[in-house]
Amino acid sequence: MISNLAKAGWRFKRPSVIPGFGLTLGFTLAYLALIVLIPLTGLVWRSASLGFTGFWQVASDPRTVNALKISFGTAFVAALINVVFGVIVAWVLVRYRFPGRRIIDAIVDLPFALPTAVAGIALTSLYAKNGWIGQLLQPLGIKVAFTPIGITIALIFVGLPFVVRTVQPVMEEIRKEVEEAAATLGANRFQTITRVLLPGLQPAILTGFALAFARAVGEYGSVIFIAGNLPYVSEIAPLLIVIRLEEFDYAGATAIAAIMLLLSFAMLFVINLIQAWSRRRYGYGT
Amino acid sequence: MALDLPQTESSAKVWHPATTESRAARYALIAITLAFLGLFLFMPLVSVFVEAFRKGPAEYFAALLEPDARAAIRLTLLVAATAVPLNLIFGVVAAWTIAKFEFKGKAFLTTLIDLPFSVSPVISGLVYVLLFSSHSVLGPWLKSHGIEVLFAVPGIVLATMFVTFPFVARELIPLMQHQGTTDEEAALSLGANGWQTFWHVTLPNIKWGLLYGVLLCNARAMGEFGAVSVVSGHIRGLTNTMPLHVEILYNEYNFVAAFAVASLLALLALVTLVLKTLLELKYGAELRAASGH
Amino acid sequence: MDVRVSGVRKEFDRFPALHDVSLEINSGELIALLGPSGSGKTTLLRLIAGLESPTEGKVFFGDEDASLKSVQERNVGFVFQHYALFRHMTVIDNVGFGLKVRPNSSRPSSEEIRRRSSELLDFVQLSGLEKRYPAQLSGGQRQRVALARAMAIEPRILLLDEPFGALDAKVRKELRRWLREIHDKTKHTTVFVTHDQDEALELADRVVVMSQGRIEQIGTPDEVYDKPNSPFVYSFIGESSKIDVRVENGELWLADRRLGLKSDLPDGDASLYFRPHDVALVSDSDACIMGTVVASRRVGATRRVELEIGGASERIEIGISADHPAKEMSGIAFRPQHWRVFPKS
Numbered sequence: 004m005i006s007n008l009a010k011a012g013w014r015f016k017r018p019s020v021i022p023g024f025g026l027t028l029g030f031t032l033a034y035l036a037l038i039v040l041i042p043l044t045g046l047v048w049r050s051a052s053l054g055f056t057g058f059w060q061v062a063s064d065p066r067t068v069n070a071l072k073i074s075f076g077t078a079f080v081a082a083l084i085n086v087v088f089g090v091i092v093a094w095v096l097v098r099y100r101f102p103g104r105r106i107i108d109a110i111v112d113l114p115f116a117l118p119t120a121v122a123g124i125a126l127t128s129l130y131a132k133n134g135w136i137g138q139l140l141q142p143l144g145i146k147v148a149f150t151p152i153g154i155t156i157a158l159i160f161v162g163l164p165f166v167v168r169t170v171q172p173v174m175e176e177i178r179k180e181v182e183e184a185a186a187t188l189g190a191n192r193f194q195t196i197t198r199v200l201l202p203g204l205q206p207a208i209l210t211g212f213a214l215a216f217a218r219a220v221g222e223y224g225s226v227i228f229i230a231g232n233l234p235y236v237s238e239i240a241p242l243l244i245v246i247r248l249e250e251f252d253y254a255g256a257t258a259i260a261a262i263m264l265l266l267s268f269a270m271l272f273v274i275n276l277i278q279a280w281s282r283r284r285y286g287y288g289t
Numbered sequence: 290m291a292l293d294l295p296q297t298e299s300s301a302k303v304w305h306p307a308t309t310e311s312r313a314a315r316y317a318l319i320a321i322t323l324a325f326l327g328l329f330l331f332m333p334l335v336s337v338f339v340e341a342f343r344k345g346p347a348e349y350f351a352a353l354l355e356p357d358a359r360a361a362i363r364l365t366l367l368v369a370a371t372a373v374p375l376n377l378i379f380g381v382v383a384a385w386t387i388a389k390f391e392f393k394g395k396a397f398l399t400t401l402i403d404l405p406f407s408v409s410p411v412i413s414g415l416v417y418v419l420l421f422s423s424h425s426v427l428g429p430w431l432k433s434h435g436i437e438v439l440f441a442v443p444g445i446v447l448a449t450m451f452v453t454f455p456f457v458a459r460e461l462i463p464l465m466q467h468q469g470t471t472d473e474e475a476a477l478s479l480g481a482n483g484w485q486t487f488w489h490v491t492l493p494n495i496k497w498g499l500l501y502g503v504l505l506c507n508a509r510a511m512g513e514f515g516a517v518s519v520v521s522g523h524i525r526g527l528t529n530t531m532p533l534h535v536e537i538l539y540n541e542y543n544f545v546a547a548f549a550v551a552s553l554l555a556l557l558a559l560v561t562l563v564l565k566t567l568l569e570l571k572y573g574a575e576l577r578a579a580s581g582h
Numbered sequence: 583m584d585v586r587v588s589g590v591r592k593e594f595d596r597f598p599a600l601h602d603v604s605l606e607i608n609s610g611e612l613i614a615l616l617g618p619s620g621s622g623k624t625t626l627l628r629l630i631a632g633l634e635s636p637t638e639g640k641v642f643f644g645d646e647d648a649s650l651k652s653v654q655e656r657n658v659g660f661v662f663q664h665y666a667l668f669r670h671m672t673v674i675d676n677v678g679f680g681l682k683v684r685p686n687s688s689r690p691s692s693e694e695i696r697r698r699s700s701e702l703l704d705f706v707q708l709s710g711l712e713k714r715y716p717a718q719l720s721g722g723q724r725q726r727v728a729l730a731r732a733m734a735i736e737p738r739i740l741l742l743d744e745p746f747g748a749l750d751a752k753v754r755k756e757l758r759r760w761l762r763e764i765h766d767k768t769k770h771t772t773v774f775v776t777h778d779q780d781e782a783l784e785l786a787d788r789v790v791v792m793s794q795g796r797i798e799q800i801g802t803p804d805e806v807y808d809k810p811n812s813p814f815v816y817s818f819i820g821e822s823s824k825i826d827v828r829v830e831n832g833e834l835w836l837a838d839r840r841l842g843l844k845s846d847l848p849d850g851d852a853s854l855y856f857r858p859h860d861v862a863l864v865s866d867s868d869a870c871i872m873g874t875v876v877a878s879r880r881v882g883a884t885r886r887v888e889l890e891i892g893g894a895s896e897r898i899e900i901g902i903s904a905d906h907p908a909k910e911m912s913g914i915a916f917r918p919q920h921w922r923v924f925p926k927s
Binding site: 014015016017019020021022023024027028030031032034035038039040041042043045046049088091092094095096098099101105107108109110111112113114115116117118119120121122124125126128129134135136156159160163179182183186187192217220221222223224228241242244245248253256257260263264267268270271 | 307308309310311314315318319321322323325326328329330331332333334336337340379382383385386387389390391392393398401402404405407408409410411412415416417418419420422424425447450451454470473474477482483486487505508511512513514515518519531532533535536539544547548551554555557558559561562563565566
């Protein structure tokens with residue numbers, strides 16, 4: 004296969020003395036195809052076979068539209084909140100030394116390590132009306148569990164480390180000289196942070212936002228317990244896929260999945276654009 | 290709280306360093322951080338254990354020793370013990386291809402490997418349902434040969450492999466790219482063959498990164514919920530992993546038992562975090578040098 | 583603006599970086615702080631800027647005590663070694679930054695800021711690059727932007743930390759001449775840090791030689807080169823040869839030979855310093871330095887010979903004319919023309 008691709012002036016692979024290229028590339032492609040590409044292609048093929056009308060019928064169904072709106076809306080709000088607090092958390096972890104900092108730094112990764120179902124039932128028990136937090140909010144008339152607010156809280160949980168871990172390393176690399184330069188030019192600390200440091204972090208912050216958002220849109224386990232899953236109110240798109248599957252409505256499930264995939268890939272594309280743009284313009288990415 | 294920060298504020302007019310915030314701002318930011326993480330991360334974690342022991346240790350252990358719970362634990366271990374080694378092998382092989390060679394389409398291949406990260410877990414399960422269900426191309430053939438994939442252990446393993454697919458490769462690729470190929474070229478020039486070079490030169494260089502990737506891969510494999518939930522069929526004692534068992538118990542209002550099983554998973558998460566932190570403390574420079582997270 | 587540093591000591595975590603340093607900088611002067619790394623020159627520069635505060639001592643701007651003033655209040659133009667340009671801002675926004683962050687009452691209008699920034703870019707010969715980002719500039723161009731940015735705030739003093747340190751040799755030389763021209767035009771009081779003696783000697787009105795947290799000598803380039811006042815300055819600036827000698831009754835002795843050089847040091851061991859090229863060969867006199875040639879090589883227009891003096895332990899170099907028939911193992915007698923003797927350290 005490699006020799007077929009090799010034409011004059013165009014080389015598939017740069018020559019190397021290191022052995023095993025054909026074998027490892029072959030294995031990588033085969034495994035990738037078996038586990039990821041063929042199953043995903045099946046989904047694309049299946050949704051294509053629905054035809055435009057069949058697809059549109061599912062896509063325009065008010066329940067589908069509402070579920071997508073709720074998924075993307077809550078994910079967006081949660082990612083925004085994560086950007087604000089994630090940047091503060093990253094700043095505190097990078098800049099300040101205080102007892103317990105290492106523990107705090109480690110615990111930021113909890114959402115990566117804690118199974119989503121566990122997070123889901125724990126958050127639900129906290130925000131239920133007799134839970135530790137729920138009972139404080141109850142007298143104020145704020146209902147969290149079984150509302151979009153509950154969904155947002157679960158999505159804040161799963162998305163936080165994406166923002167912190169994207170921004171943190173870039174923050175660590177800020178040269179002290181840059182802050183000093185701003186100060187010698189007369190900028191006070193607030194101006195230095197808002198006009199020099201944060202704009203410099205903008206590509207990292209945008210990437211962190213996109214990652215948290217993408218993850219939150221597809222999130223299932225931590226959300227379904229706290230959401231209450233009322234159609235049109237607190238039913239998320241991944242749950243609707245599961246419901247359609249349980250109804251053996253494979254066409255419906257496939258169509259919703261295809262829409263979500265499309266939107267997720269668009270997100271991925273946007274992330275790559277941000278990084279390419281930032282690298283071209285400022286000479287650094289994230 | 291005693292802060293280890295440069296001394297400032299003592300007399301009326303003091304010189305203030307140019308690159309730090311005022312003490313008040315520092316305290317406020319630390320307070321916001323602690324409050325936010327306390328509310329969103331710490332309290333849920335603590336509540337798992339509190340809820341699990343709500344009715345005392347006897348109930349707690351009873352919930353863990355009950356046959357369905359034991360079956361769920363066994364299945365979870367089995368799934369992880371299958372999916373993680375397979376993805377480990379894939380990760381090392383893929384990283385070798387991508388990091389040690391220059392070829393066309395390398396960036397695209399890297400993107401494809403990352404693909405499962407951007408797919409909703411539910412969709413990761415769905416693709417296997419579509420592939421193996423009785424309506425699919427493969428379904429009837431499998432059925433006629435008596436092979437069960439869906440609503441059985443193979444399906445659960447496949448879905449888990451899908452969602453944990455990129456973990457090891459993702460950790461190793463930047464690490465191996467950073468290390469370059471000079472060590473391998475030196476070994477080859479000294480007469481080592483390819484396998485000896487990998488075993489004696491490459492592997493020792495990447496072992497900590499590898500362990501790091503395996504750790505994260507394992508945590509996700511044992512805790513995966515959405516994808517597994519779609520393909521498992523929720524058959525008690527047979528196709529329920531621990532997270533699925535937690536869901537069933539919770540939906541049956543058996544909260545203590547649900548949190549008891551959940552506490553095992555939370556413990557797994559804590560162990561993962563501790564090991565991960567230790568790895569970062571000891572080999573942080575190596576791991577960070579390469580990571581592009 | 584006159585700047586005076588008075589009795590300054592600086593410690594970092596109890597580690598002393600500067601000991602009792604005093605320095606007067608006159609208005610309009612171009613001063614070089616010259617020394618090896620770790621000599622405290624950058625610390626001194628940062629203390630003047632207000633980026634560090636002295637453990638003891640004071641910094642005066644004119645008659646005003648600036649020690650407690652923050653860096654923002656001091657109004658100094660600081661050019662960092664790696665320029666520290668704001669990478670997300672265009673060139674013109676970098677230059678205008680100092681004016682934009684002024685409080686409302688003293689901030690020029692945005693057209694005025696743009697006009698002044700363009701003028702400065704013109705002045706540093708970068709017109710046409712206004713819309714570029716720092717990543718799109720060469721090292722020399724970044725250096726000019728950094729200088730324009732520092733000058734935009736009309737600083738009371740310009741401070742430059744290793745301004746040419748990150749540039750390659752050719753660009754360094756160009757920028758060195760250019761900085762001198764800029765200084766002659768603007769007459770800004772300027773202090774720059776360097777470890778490169780050629781740079782210091784060529785550019786500065788006065789050179790401050792530093793070592794181990796102390797000022798060794800302050801003087802014009804001629805003074806520090808021709809009349810070094812310490813063994814350190816002798817060996818750090820230019821080339822020097824050193825011979826261990828003995829003082830007896832106001833005369834220098836090497837073993838049992840008189841060198842024909844006088845000294846007013848008290849009797850005892852001492853070190854004789856001189857420039858290798860600044861020697862006169864003498865024909866067989868008893869008051870001179872005698873040596874045996876052990877190596878000889880041609881350096882440019884002169885010949886450099888390595889001599890063994892009074893036993894194998896002492897070897898020095900001197901410069902002689904290229905046509906001198908110096909051969910290995912032949913003897914040479916010479917006397918330094920300019921020299922200094924310091925008590926043996």
